[in-house]
Amino acid sequence: MIRVALIDDHPIFRSGVRGLLGETAGIEVVGEASDGRHALDLIQRTLPDVVVMDITMTGMSGLAVARALRDTGSEVHVIFLTVNEDLAFVDEALTAGAQGYVLKRSAGTSLLEAIEAVASGGRYVDAEMRATPAPADRTEAGPPAPHPCEEGGLTGREREVLRHIALGMTMKEVSLTMSISVASVDTYKIRGCKKLGLRSRASIVRYALGQGWLETENRRPASDRPPSLM
Structure with missing residues (x-):
């Protein structure tokens, strides 16, 4: 069992990643934090094998956390999950x-491979960032994430239902949020999954991450977000 801690200041995105990892055999999410300072305390308390962490966070950055862990001789493996595509x-x-180093838009296809690689002593650099050599004996790169514009002919309703499901909402919660019946939610889910070839909640989460649906939610002003998602 690989014990994983999630560190990201976007609760919606963190929820999506937790959903993806929670349905993956052999991986256990042991804790979450929203900033770097709380991350260090969380890591000390839970002793995870792998930390999946954003680079840019309020207060203490992910880079500062990684340096602190390195300087104290921590054996935890750090994966940066970030939107930053600057090769530097x-x-x-x-x-x-x-x-x-994994891009957030590739999380659905690359994060699990990255966790397995670093947990076994290797390194992992996102396929989109391969122009930068990784100083390691086991550099891996996952398959490209779906392009944000390639949404399989989904209708607006189908897209919203699948996005809410990726956020971890139940069918009833989606029904209340969208003001439609549970039966309608089920219909849109079935139609959307059929169009995209998705067969499980985990596959829906992977697709949502690849499409940037959860990142889109993070960029919305807090006053515009449905209260039930917070």
Whole structure:
């Protein structure tokens, strides 16, 4: 069992990643934190094998957390899960002590591979960032994530139902949020999954992450978000 801690200041995105990992055999999410300072305390208390962490956070950055872990001799493996596609950040991340670098838009297809790679002592650099050599004996790269514009001919309703499901909502919660019946939610879910070839909640989460649906939610002003999602 690989014990994983999630560190990200976007609760909606964190929820999606937790849903993805929670349905993956062999992985256990042991804790979450929303900023770097709480991350250090969480890591000390839960002793995870792998930390999946954003780079840019309020207060203490992910890079600062990685350096602190490195300097104290911690054996935890760090994967940065970030929107930052600047190649210079890959070198900076690895120098700070990280073993993995995954883009958030690739999380649905690459994060699980990254966790397995670093947990077994290797390193992992996102396929989109392969222009930067990774100083490791086991560099891996996952398949490309779906392009944000490729949404399989989904209708607006189908997209919203699948997005809410990826956020971890139940059918009843989706029904209340969208003001439609549970039967309608089920219909839109079935139609959307059939169009995209999705067969489980985990596959829905992977697709949502790849499409950037959860990142879109994070960028909405807090006053515009449905209260039930917070």
